[in-house]
Amino acid sequence: MPHELDLSQDAARLTAQLVDVPSVSQQEKALADLVEEALRGLPHLAVDRDGDAVVARTRLGRAERVVLAGHIDTVPIADNLPSRLDGNGLLWGCGTSDMKAGVAVQLRLAATLTAPNRDLTYVFYDAEEIAAEFNGLKRLVERHPEWLAGDFAVLMEPTDGKVEGGCQGTLRIRVETTGRRAHSARSWLGDNAIHKAAPILDRLAAYEPRRVVIDGLEYREGLNAVLVEGGHAGNVIPDSCAVTVNFRFAPDRSEAEALAHAEEVFDDFTVVLTDSAPGALPGLAHPAAAAFVRAIGTEPAPKDAWTDVARFTALGVPAVNYGPGDPKLAHAREEHVAVAAVLEAEERLRGWLTG
CATH class of the missing domain: 3.30.70.360 (Alpha-Beta Plaits)
Structure with missing residues (x-):
């Protein structure tokens, strides 16, 4: 297990580093510690922690605040650690698709976007893969709703690079x-x-x-x-x-x-x-959501699952799902993510937040 996260490497290599830190639900402390330590070393971010959830925020006084959220836990390991990169540009391992590739993109943006065009909140939370009563985002909603305040949220769930609206x-x-x-x-x-x-x-x-x-x-x-x-x-x-x-x-x-x-x-x-x-209506007509869809440049699709966008919707924050990785590979023994997809997600989000 690494002693620290290297946020200077590209998002694909960072994904591999995250995957190699086991973080099965309710066993996320080691990874949460690494995430917190890496973020506290960035002077442009204010960092808070509750349990094994870490929240980092810019405070630039921008007209709009965007929340980027992702869970750091995985389902139980299925003989698919450590990670491995094959000759076809595919990174294999538990959590590659769901959703450490998305978390790696968040961390890269947190480290490198010191003057984004919107204020940003990065949420890294625990226990998403098990019963809702343990969900770290649920806990944050109950204890620290002000940490999650924003005008728009992107949940970095795997969507194969598409914007997926709402959820079942x-x-x-x-x-x-x-x-x-x-x-x-x-x-x-x-x-x-x-x-x-x-x-x-x-x-x-x-x-x-x-x-x-x-x-x-x-x-x-x-x-x-x-x-x-x-x-x-x-x-x-x-x-x-x-x-x-x-x-x-x-x-x-x-x-x-x-x-x-x-x-x-x-x-x-x-x-x-x-x-x-509850489910969440897509809300794609909201100006922030419409601007995001235009920036990503793909045809939006429905989310055929329940996700934590419903929690943001309940808070009055319009939210969509967007992240690298194929959701059909989530929880599979053969879970993997394409390196190109991880880099593309980082590039598209960076363009949206700086353009």
């Missing part, structure tokens, strides 16, 4: 059945709760998800079983079963509306909400 909402429910427990040798004395779950799966298989166009972007919904729980032993008729269903909903639905729809689908079952987060 997400909720999880348990759809439950009950029966009567009995010995399987005398099954007629029982009532099999697992068998009674069959209509739940039938409805999910037949469900036709909605597609909706918002600000010219098409969001696709999905309603899917992600977990089935039931049974006690190999000779017991089960008296309970639960199917966990994840509903990814378009951002024109509120959380309450999404839950009402899910309850309607399973109207004759017991439905228990276990987890919910």
Whole structure:
């Protein structure tokens, strides 16, 4: 593990250095320490820290403030460390795409943009890859919302170099059945709760998800079983079963509306909400967002996932997703990022913030 981060190297080499510091969710301290130390050595930035989240800000009195945010944690390592660079210009390793390449771009800009055309806030936060209750950005929103104040935010999630507007909402429910427990040798004395779950799966298989166009972007919904729980032993008729269903909903639905729809689908079952987060409308008509899209120069797309842009939206800060790396490679054993994509992202953001 390096003793310090070298912010003078290009963003691709810096990505490799970041990747080689393991930072699985809730084990980010070593990387957060390195990030904090590197940023505190830059006289043009004011630096704050909360837990393993680090925030650095310029204070130039510009008319507009932009927030660049990225999480420093990764999913568990899958035999894909240390990083390696192949002969095709691809950097392989855990977190290359999601999202240490984006974090490297942030750090390069933080080190080198001493007089940007907008004031800048750089947010490096922890625990994005696990349950929302642990999310470092959520903690900052609750404890230090003033650190996140801005006119526009860019979440450096991997987008394959496209601007992705808004994000889906997400909720999880348990759809439950009950029966009567009995010995399987005398099954007629029982009532099999697992068998009674069959209509739940039938409805999910037949469900036709909605597609909706918002600000010219098409969001696709999905309603899917992600977990089935039931049974006690190999000779017991089960008296309970639960199917966990994840509903990814378009951002024109509120959380309450999404839950009402899910309850309607399973109207004759017991439905228990276990987890919910709102989506975020794309907001691409906002002047700052429109200017960003023009500067990046690619056709905007919808975000087919939930991301922390929803937290910025809730704060009243318009936000988009933009970063190097292919989101389809996130969390994969074969996760990698193209060196050219990392350098291009840095170049485009630099042009926007200096032009």
